[in-house]
Amino acid sequence: MSPKRKETRKTRKLLFKTMRVEDSLAAKKARIERELDRILSRDDSLLFQAMRYAVLDGGKRFRPLLLLSSGACFGVALRTLLPFACAIELIHSYSLIHDDLPAMDDDDLRRGKPTCHKAFGEDIALLAGDSLLTLAFEVLARAPVPPGIWQRKEEAVRAISRHAGSSGMIGGQFLDITLRTGPLTEPKVAEVSLKKTGALIIAAVEVGAILGAAPPAEKRAVLSFGRNLGLAFQVRDDLLDSGESKKETPALRPDHVTLLGRAGAEKKLAELVSRAEAAVERFAHRAEEMRFLCQGLLSFSPEVKNA
Ligand code: IPE
Ligand code: IPE
Ligand code: MG
Ligand code: MG
Numbered sequence: 001m002s003p004k005r006k007e008t009r010k011t012r013k014l015l016f017k018t019m020r021v022e023d024s025l026a027a028k029k030a031r032i033e034r035e036l037d038r039i040l041s042r043d044d045s046l047l048f049q050a051m052r053y054a055v056l057d058g059g060k061r062f063r064p065l066l067l068l069s070s071g072a073c074f075g076v077a078l079r080t081l082l083p084f085a086c087a088i089e090l091i092h093s094y095s096l097i098h099d100d101l102p103a104m105d106d107d108d109l110r111r112g113k114p115t116c117h118k119a120f121g122e123d124i125a126l127l128a129g130d131s132l133l134t135l136a137f138e139v140l141a142r143a144p145v146p147p148g149i150w151q152r153k154e155e156a157v158r159a160i161s162r163h164a165g166s167s168g169m170i171g172g173q174f175l176d177i178t179l180r181t182g183p184l185t186e187p188k189v190a191e192v193s194l195k196k197t198g199a200l201i202i203a204a205v206e207v208g209a210i211l212g213a214a215p216p217a218e219k220r221a222v223l224s225f226g227r228n229l230g231l232a233f234q235v236r237d238d239l240l241d242s243g244e245s246k247k248e249t250p251a252l253r254p255d256h257v258t259l260l261g262r263a264g265a266e267k268k269l270a271e272l273v274s275r276a277e278a279a280v281e282r283f284a285h286r287a288e289e290m291r292f293l294c295q296g297l298l299s300f301s302p303e304v305k306n307a
Contacts, residue, residue, distance in 0.1 A: 021292045025065055031078065032064045035086050039139060050120040050128035051135075055093045058111030062233070062293065064089045067204040069289035070222060073280075074212020083143035084156060084207050087136040091164050092200055094132035097125050099173065133164075149211065156207045163203035172196025179254045190231060192254045197237065198230025205229075205290070221279050225287075228276035229294050235269045236297050273297055 033056075040052045064085035071081040100107040100115040101122060107115055117125035140160065145153045162168060172195025179188060205226040209219045238255035242262065256265040276294050280287040 018292070021288050025069075025289060025292065028065055028068050028078075029061050031082065032061050032068075032085055032089065035082055036089060039086055039090075039135070046120070046124060047127060047131060050116055050124050051132055053119060054097050054110075054116045054125075054128055055090065055132065058113065059089070059093070061089060063092055063200055063204045066201065066229075066290065066293055067207055069287075069293060070205040070208025071211055072208070073222075073283055073286045073290060074209055074214050074218075076208065076212045080143075080145055080149075080211060081208070083139050084160070084211070085204075087139045087143075087160065088200060088204055088207075090132045090136035090139065091160070091169075094129040094136070095169060095173070095200075097129040097132070101125065104173070104177070137161075145211075149213075152211050152213060156210045159206050159210060160203050163199040163206075168195055168199030168203070169197075172199060176254060184254055184259050186259060189254045189256060189259050193231055193234035193256070194227065197234040198227060201230035201233055202226035218283075221282060224279040225276045225290065225294075228272045228279060229297075232269055232272035232276060232294070232297050235265055235272065239265050239269065270298065 036055055040048065040055060042048060067085040067088055068078065068081050071084075072078070096110055097116045099105055100110055101117055108118055109115060113119075115125075116128055120128065137157075140157050143153060164170070166174070172192055175188075175192045176196050179192060182188075202223065205222050206219075209222045214222060235256045238257045239262065241255070242257040242265075256268060259265075260268060273294055277291050280290055283290075
């Protein structure tokens, strides 16, 4: 075969693989949307309207997709993974409601529409957030798992609690507020990012590995993927936000653009993505979706934040 034909075949094969992964992720996203809609259909009170407003019609579903992809990598059935994926998205959505409140980042827009407190008032938004967090743990408690993996379920719920709480996401939000007074250093900014944003991303991939009883070396590889990806996600968010007019003083924000400049932050993002990909190279085609989600962080423009 001529080198040119060989090259064409290779390109076609790559295109086919990308389409296959994209289709599979689109089908998974549709399942997540349906399940979230079902979970949030309990009643039509103003509280539930605010919860539905904050969760449905928007959001990339990055964390639940990661969880489903990581679980698939370890052979776990989609129906077993789905409640865990939705619970993580409920926790993420609650964190966004509270993050946008005047006492926190005081933002007016989220997912391309008015923030929950702008639409429903601060009092209802606060309670909608509380309620989503509580609902997430109800969903986890009810999650049906095959009898043989009860212990793994318990471990997965423990991991989610740890990553969502004071030593994970909330700890990161706390640092994000309190570090605004001291000088910024790279390790400090990385710690804030790894906790406030990385923690739920790490939780998503960790739960897949726990439910699939990944051997220790494979679990370590998945955690390394999660840490690099989690940090990369926040570096990208900082890049996307750097063009936006935020109410806070940019120089005080513990973010990577303030610290490294745009070019430095872009370089950091590329490095982190390639480290994450390298961490799961050993899984070959089993980690195709995880790698695809990771690669997606490199293609961005300000419009894609709410895509
Ligand atoms: C935004 O998260 C907030 C961060 C933790 C950086 P996403 O960019 O995943 O937001 P949605 O869920 O797609 O709206
Ligand atoms: C949000 O971080 C992190 C959590 C909600 C836990 P940011 O405040 O940096 O994210 P955006 O820019 O509001 O999405
Ligand atoms: Mg914030
Ligand atoms: Mg914010």
